[in-house]
Amino acid sequence: MQSDEHVRIFVVEDDPAYLKFLNYILTLNPDHEVKLYETGKECLDNLHNKPTIITLDYSLPDLSGEEILKNIKEFDPNIHVIIISAQEKIGTAVNLLKLGAYDYITKDEETKDLLLNSVNNARKNIQLINQIDHLKQEITEKYEFEKSIIGNSDAIKKLFSLIEKAVKTNITVSIAGETGTGKELVAKSIHYNSQRKKKPFIPVNLAAIPRDLIESELFGHEKGSFTGAITRRIGKFEEAHEGTIFLDEIGEMDLNLQAKLLRVIQEKELVRIGGNQVIKLDVRILVATHKILAEEVKAGNFREDLYYRLLGLPVILPPLRDRDNDVIILAKYFLDEFSRENNLGKMTLSREAQEKLMKYHYPGNVRELKSIIELAAVMANETEISSGDINFSSIQKEDRFTFEELTLRDYTLKIIRHFLEKYDNNVLKVAEKLDIGKSSIYRYIKEIEEEGNE
Amino acid sequence: MSNIDSELKQPGYIDLSYLKEIAGNDQTFIVDMIETYLDNIPSDIKEMKSLLADKKWNEIGDIAHKIKPSIGFLGIHMLKDTVLQLQINGREAKNISIIPDLIAEIERVNESVIKELQETLNNEYS
Numbered sequence: 001m002q003s004d005e006h007v008r009i010f011v012v013e014d015d016p017a018y019l020k021f022l023n024y025i026l027t028l029n030p031d032h033e034v035k036l037y038e039t040g041k042e043c044l045d046n047l048h049n050k051p052t053i054i055t056l057d058y059s060l061p062d063l064s065g066e067e068i069l070k071n072i073k074e075f076d077p078n079i080h081v082i083i084i085s086a087q088e089k090i091g092t093a094v095n096l097l098k099l100g101a102y103d104y105i106t107k108d109e110e111t112k113d114l115l116l117n118s119v120n121n122a123r124k125n126i127q128l129i130n131q132i133d134h135l136k137q138e139i140t141e142k143y144e145f146e147k148s149i150i151g152n153s154d155a156i157k158k159l160f161s162l163i164e165k166a167v168k169t170n171i172t173v174s175i176a177g178e179t180g181t182g183k184e185l186v187a188k189s190i191h192y193n194s195q196r197k198k199k200p201f202i203p204v205n206l207a208a209i210p211r212d213l214i215e216s217e218l219f220g221h222e223k224g225s226f227t228g229a230i231t232r233r234i235g236k237f238e239e240a241h242e243g244t245i246f247l248d249e250i251g252e253m254d255l256n257l258q259a260k261l262l263r264v265i266q267e268k269e270l271v272r273i274g275g276n277q278v279i280k281l282d283v284r285i286l287v288a289t290h291k292i293l294a295e296e297v298k299a300g301n302f303r304e305d306l307y308y309r310l311l312g313l314p315v316i317l318p319p320l321r322d323r324d325n326d327v328i329i330l331a332k333y334f335l336d337e338f339s340r341e342n343n344l345g346k347m348t349l350s351r352e353a354q355e356k357l358m359k360y361h362y363p364g365n366v367r368e369l370k371s372i373i374e375l376a377a378v379m380a381n382e383t384e385i386s387s388g389d390i391n392f393s394s395i396q397k398e399d400r401f402t403f404e405e406l407t408l409r410d411y412t413l414k415i416i417r418h419f420l421e422k423y424d425n426n427v428l429k430v431a432e433k434l435d436i437g438k439s440s441i442y443r444y445i446k447e448i449e450e451e452g453n454e
Numbered sequence: 455m456s457n458i459d460s461e462l463k464q465p466g467y468i469d470l471s472y473l474k475e476i477a478g479n480d481q482t483f484i485v486d487m488i489e490t491y492l493d494n495i496p497s498d499i500k501e502m503k504s505l506l507a508d509k510k511w512n513e514i515g516d517i518a519h520k521i522k523p524s525i526g527f528l529g530i531h532m533l534k535d536t537v538l539q540l541q542i543n544g545r546e547a548k549n550i551s552i553i554p555d556l557i558a559e560i561e562r563v564n565e566s567v568i569k570e571l572q573e574t575l576n577n578e579y580s
Contacts (some may be wrong), residue, residue, distance in 0.1 A: 017490045024483050025476065059519065086522060107523055112476055331530040 003440040005031045007123055010051040012043040012068070013084070014060050018107070022055060022084070023279040024322060025112050026119070040068040053102075055115070058085035058092070065167050073100045079127060080122040082115070101399040121428065136198060143192035148185060151326035154320035159186070167193040174250075174310055175288040177317030179368030183288040186315065188385045191244040192274050196284060199243030204236050207249035215257055216273050219425045225274020237270055238284055244284040246269060250310065251291035251302065262306045266366050268320070285310070319368060321422065327357050335385070347377055351386035360392055413451070467567045468574070469529025485579045488571050491524050499564060502557050514553065515544025527570070535564050 009032050013019040028036045029113065035051070037043040040063035042309040043054065054072060058065035065083060072079055085092070091102040100123075103118040105111060119375060142148065149163075162247055166173050173245040175183045184203060191401055202428035209217050216226075247253075253261065263272045269280050286421040288309050320327060331349060339347045349357070353376070362368050376389040384421030406414070416430070423429040428447075470484065478556050479485040505514050518541035525533050540556040543549050 015520050016494055017487060017525055017527055020483075020486055020490055021523070021527060024486075044556075061516075086519060107526075109472065109526075 001399040007031055008033045008051045010054040012037045014038050043069050043141050053080045055082045055084050057413055058083055069099050082118050095367030140197050142193050145190050148189055150330050153326045167315055168191045170284045172285045174311030175315045178319050178365055179290055181317040187246040187286045191433050196243050200240055201244050202236050202240040205248040207252045219270050221273035222275040240283045242282050246286045250287040251289040251296050258303045258306050265309055268337050304394040320365040321416040328354055331373050334370045338374050338377050348384045350384050352388050353385050356387045356390050413448055466570050468570050481579055494513050499561050509543045511547040
């Protein structure tokens with residue numbers, strides 16, 4: 001842990017008395033390794049020794065404080081520079097802080113306390129920065145997409161090749177897919193594998209924010225711009241500067257706001273609500289929807305111009321029922337994950353359990369499969385999960401055949417309807433699955449249609 | 455003890471309370487600061503006098519700026535305003551007529567300061 005505590009500090013100061021003074025108070029803490037330099041050039045020439053903190057006298061004989069600060073920040077923006085100055089002009093201080101100085105301290109009776117405080121704060125700040133870097137690295141590893149998106153069906157392989165294309169550029173990506181297919185996971189994979197991975201990924205679910213608040217949530221507001229706006233607020237777009245914003249359920253956005261979003265995307269800048277300052281933006285946009293946007297455009301619920309702006313590279317996530325054997329791969333993955341997290345030891349799926357899983361149509365997709373597996377792992381009495389441990393509790397009515405008492409004919413129609421839906425109205429396939437003739441299926445379809453017309 | 459002596463003594467040109475507060479019982483730091491003053495300030499004053507002849511006001515202001523902290527550390531309160539004024543007048547080249555007087559005042563006080571510092575070194579820190 002010693003490396004964590006150890007801090008290398010450069011002191012740059014031309015006045016010998018002050019140099020001694022700073023050296024004395026900084027070396028009071030044995031964690032500090034202090035190096036002394038009398039000129040700006042000496043300091044700059046030694047930056048390769050990687051100081052964590054530099055205390056910099058503002059007026060040195062050879063170079064101006066501003067110049068040295070710029071050079072240090074160019075060399076490594078993470079070096080914390082504390083300016084120590086006898087100048088007491090506020091303008092100078094503000095300017096230096098804007099240029100990236102960490103703190104500004106004047107030479108007076110309180111210098112000792114101020115400096116030690118500042119150094120301690122800088123150290124805490126540095127620790128946090130290191131921690132964040134570490135976590136970012138972990139996230140990046142977590143979202144390597146081969147690791148986070150599980151499966152090897154053709155549909156998923158196609159998805160991988162699309163994501164690979166998406167990460168190479170800043171193109172807008174529109175992700176479509178049923179609920180539970182992993183739209184946010186794909187968005188994260190694109191961000192954390194792109195050039196922007198070190199910058200923020202900001203997800204916004206437009207369906208989860210009250211309609212009246214969406215505008216200020218996205219674009220921010222100035223203090224006092226409306227009742228309740230008691231402080232200035234930075235919007236999600238600004239938060240995502242240089243990174244990626246993920247607009248989930250974009251289809252839920254109302255038409256007024258669509259106009260504003262379109263302007264922000266086109267101009268690459270925004271103005272906070274109630275403000276007049278124009279804020280430049282460099283934000284990559286990913287959107288997702290479970291609706292089919294083209295149809296929303298036709299229905300007049302979605303602006304056509306915005307639709308084309310956002311369409312970019314369309315990625316359609318396959319529903320789990322179209323992913324063949326991925327069901328089993330995913331089931332095993334979730335089972336391993338769950339048993340590891342809950343110390344259940346190694347668990348397996350019996351052949352019958354696997355067959356049962358393959359037959360189901362998963363209206364809730366991967367999310368549903370995950371909960372089915374977790375429940376099965378809890379219910380299982382042995383380390384092997386039997387078909388009896390697998391329970392489908394889909395909320396779709398068609399699955400609850402026996403919940404209500406019906407005539408045999410009505411049951412039959414329900415079954416036919418369910419299979420037609422599951423196999424995209426493919427009559428041949430339904431006939432094969434139910435092991436009856438296709439003419440029977442057509443007859444039932446007619447009956448269903450007649451029932452619908454009643 | 456010599457400490458009692460110094461407390462009973464008439465107020466002199468220097469006031470080491472600030473340094474003592476910082477250094478606690480660490481005498482080497484105080485000695486170091488006194489020696490740094492003795493090593494640098496007399497030659498700084500000499501340099502200002504020679505700059506005076508060349509009318510290099512700005513450089514004089516710079517030196518005044520540089521010696522300001524030392525004046526502060528050793529608590530030479532009497533010179534605080536003088537040095538600050540010299541810095542301003544020099545750097546802004548205004549009221550240059552009083553610059554020679556300001557330097558002479560610093561030199562005069564400095565002579566007494568040096569004597570007092572040497573006494574202090576001999577009596578308290580030897």
